[in-house]
Every structure is written in C-alpha cells, then in structure tokens.
Amino acid sequence: MTATHPMIAIPGPAASCCDTVASPAVSAEQAETWARWFKALADPTRIRILNVLARSVEPVCVCELVDLFPLGQPAISHHLKVLRDTRFVFAERRGTFMYYQVNQSCLAEFPEAARQILNS
Amino acid sequence: MTATHPMIAIPGPAASCCDTVASPAVSAEQAETWARWFKALADPTRIRILNVLARSVEPVCVCELVDLFPLGQPAISHHLKVLRDTRFVFAERRGTFMYYQVNQSCLAEFPEAARQILNS
DNA sequence: CGCCTATATTGACGAGCGTCGATACAAGCC
DNA sequence: GGCTTGTATCGACGCTCGTCAATATAGGCG
Numbered sequence: 080m081t082a083t084h085p086m087i088a089i090p091g092p093a094a095s096c097c098d099t100v101a102s103p104a105v106s107a108e109q110a111e112t113w114a115r116w117f118k119a120l121a122d123p124t125r126i127r128i129l130n131v132l133a134r135s136v137e138p139v140c141v142c143e144l145v146d147l148f149p150l151g152q153p154a155i156s157h158h159l160k161v162l163r164d165t166r167f168v169f170a171e172r173r174g175t176f177m178y179y180q181v182n183q184s185c186l187a188e189f190p191e192a193a194r195q196i197l198n199s
Numbered sequence: 200m201t202a203t204h205p206m207i208a209i210p211g212p213a214a215s216c217c218d219t220v221a222s223p224a225v226s227a228e229q230a231e232t233w234a235r236w237f238k239a240l241a242d243p244t245r246i247r248i249l250n251v252l253a254r255s256v257e258p259v260c261v262c263e264l265v266d267l268f269p270l271g272q273p274a275i276s277h278h279l280k281v282l283r284d285t286r287f288v289f290a291e292r293r294g295t296f297m298y299y300q301v302n303q304s305c306l307a308e309f310p311e312a313a314r315q316i317l318n319s
Numbered sequence: 320c321g322c323c324t325a326t327a328t329t330g331a332c333g334a335g336c337g338t339c340g341a342t343a344c345a346a347g348c349c
Numbered sequence: 350g351g352c353t354t355g356t357a358t359c360g361a362c363g364c365t366c367g368t369c370a371a372t373a374t375a376g377g378c379g
Contacts, residue, residue, distance in 0.1 A: 118336095
C-alpha cells in the first residue's frame with residue numbers, strides 16, 4: 080500500500096510524495112451520524128417536503144403534502160418517516176389527521192456539521 | 200387524493216384540516232441538484248476523506264488516503280471520483296501521483312443550501 | 320523499447336433505497 | 350356495533366450504491 084516514493088533521495092520539503100497527513104479529525108462514528116443526516120436529504124422529494132414545512136407557519140397535514148407532489152400517499156408517508164427518524168421533522172396527531180412541523184434546532188446543526196468537516 | 204374535510208361546515212379558521220400550503224419554493228430541478236450534493240456526502244468515508252483534505256494545507260496524494268482508511272485503492276479512487284464529479288474536490292497530476300484538494304468555494308455553498316431550504 | 324509503480328476504470332455481487340399496490344391501524348360519525 | 354376516511358406499514362419490484370478483484374491507463378526509469 081505505502082508507496083516507495085521515487086524522489087526519496089532528493090533533499091528538501093518534497094522528500095516524499097506528500098507530507099504525512101494527520102488522521103481524520105472526524106471519528107468514524109461521527110461521520111456515520113452525519114452521513115445519515117445527509118442521506119435523509121439526498122432525495123429531491125424530501126428536500127421539497129422539508130421546504131414546504133419550513134415555509135408554513137402552521138403545521139401541515141399529510142393530505143396537503145400528497146396533493147403537492149406527484150407521488151402516492153404511501154410514498155409521502157415513507158419520506159416523512161425518514162425525516163422523522165432523523166428528527167428533521169416531528170408529527171402531532173389531531174383527531175384523524177397528522178400534522179408535521181420542521182424541527183428547527185435539528186436543521187440548525189446542519190451547517191455546523193459542514194463547518195466542522197471543513198475546519199476542525 | 201384531496202380530502203373531504205369533515206369540519207367543512209364549521210366556520211372560523213379551522214374550516215379545513217389545514218390552511219392551504221404554498222407550493223414548494225424549491226423547484227424540482229434545484230432540489231435534484233441539492234440532493235446530488237447531499238448524496239455525495241451521504242457516506243462516512245467520503246466525509247472523512249473530505250475532512251482530511253480540508254485539514255491538510257498541502258494537496259494530498261491518493262496513496263496517503265489509501266493508508267488512512269481500511270479500504271482498497273479502487274474504493275478510495277471511486278469515492279474521490281464521486282467527490283470530483285460534484286466538484287467538492289479537484290485533482291492535479293504531478294508525475295505519477297495525483298494530488299487532491301478541497302474546493303473551498305463549492306463547500307461554502309453548502310450551508311447556503313440549508314438556509315434556502317429553511318427560509319426561502 | 321520494456322518494466323515498474325500509481326491511479327483509474329470495469330464488471331460483478333450483495334445491500335440498501337424509492338416507489339407502488341395492498342393491507343392494517345386509528346379515529347370520527349352513523 | 351359497523352362504515353368511512355386519513356395515515357402508517359408491509360411486500361415486492363427495479364434501481365442505485367459501496368465494495369472488491371481484475372484489468373487498463375499513464376507516467377517515470379532503465
């Protein structure tokens with residue numbers, strides 16, 4: 080695996096193919112957590128559902144979402160479950176209807192993850 | 200699809216299951232673009248590769264990355280290609296070696312996407 | 320030229336994802 | 350109680366993804 084670098088005899092800063100790089104500062108566990116977050120948003124429908132929920136002051140019921148997208152009700156429910164499992168949204172029951180809202184604080188951590196991947 | 204709401208006769212703000220919600224402000228095309236970005240980061244190895252590249256002042260060659268992760272060289276090359284295709288990183292050839300760097304400006308657009316999903 | 324090393328690409332395989340149809344559950348109304 | 354409606358879950362299908370082994374390409378060195 081480790082390359083035997085051809086310039087090894089040349090003195091100076093370019094003695095090997097590159098300076099030894101530090102191990103990633105992001106642990107494997109942290110990376111998996113963030114990967115799950117990104118994966119939850121790696122679908123255009125879920126992005127747009129999240130956008131609709133974020134733009135609505137009031138909680139939104141499922142039937143409204145079903146009308147907005149060219150997908151069946153089970154598909155919408157599935158996407159909502161993915162967003163629920165990652166805590167991007169939460170649901171509240173009112174009689175027969177289910178109302179969904181964005182979890183603002185959870186989405187706020189999102190740019191923070193991007194920052195840590197770049198800086199830490 | 201559209202629900203016939205049982206409270207339709209009751210006057211007042213709760214005349215239907217929920218207020219009519221605006222269509223998503225994020226177009227389907229924009230959502231697909233962002234979904235591709237998120238998908239590129241929806242893998243723990245790619246997150247950590249990106250983190251290593253971001254932490255290194257100097258460009259990093261592939262053999263160094265192969266040593267850092269318990270994956271074969273083809274797998275690392277594959278992940279680098281995904282990151283290249285989404286312009287998160289770019290590569291530069293120096294003789295036999297390929298050196299990778301993060302595309303800072305491209306990653307800066309990332310929190311902006313999160314902001315637009317929430318606010319716009 | 321031929322050999323060697325670094326990296327990219329290909330093909331294959333198993334696993335997971337998105338969608339749909341069918342069904343189950345929950346709650347209100349008769 | 351039964352009926353209806355809204356929502357969630359299940360099973361199946363096709364598709365994509367991540368990984369590996371094998372191979373191809375590219376560049377340096379003799």
